[in-house]
Amino acid sequence: MKKNKKIRNKVISIGLKVATIFVAFFLMKNTVFGTDNPLTVINNLSTFIFSIVKAIGMILLLWGIVQIGMALKSHDPAQRASGFMTLGGAVIITFAKEILDLITGG
Numbered sequence: 001m002k003k004n005k006k007i008r009n010k011v012i013s014i015g016l017k018v019a020t021i022f023v024a025f026f027l028m029k030n031t032v033f034g035t036d037n038p039l040t041v042i043n044n045l046s047t048f049i050f051s052i053v054k055a056i057g058m059i060l061l062l063w064g065i066v067q068i069g070m071a072l073k074s075h076d077p078a079q080r081a082s083g084f085m086t087l088g089g090a091v092i093i094t095f096a097k098e099i100l101d102l103i104t105g106g
Contacts, residue, residue: 050096060089061087064083067086
């Protein structure tokens with residue numbers, strides 16, 4: 001009985017995967033147009049990646065603030081140091097594009 005249930009679950013899982021691929025491949029047809037300048041594509045990708053990095057940095061920034069607040073409440077110096085290191089790293093991650101632009105002069 002258990003073997004039949006496992007096989008049925010496996011078949012359902014495979015069926016769902018095939019249905020998902022079918023929907024993605026046949027029903028979601030998008031037309032993709034190229035650009036005249038390939039550097040535009042690279043610049044857009046760079047902007048997208050840096051926006052993801054900035055979002056991760058903002059999350060880490062909030063987590064660092066929470067860690068510092070919890071450390072101040074519990075009077076734990078190790079947690080306070082960890083919170084300040086997280087906060088400092090998050091600031092660097094958040095402003096990575098601006099820092100690189102300052103360094104490269106771009």
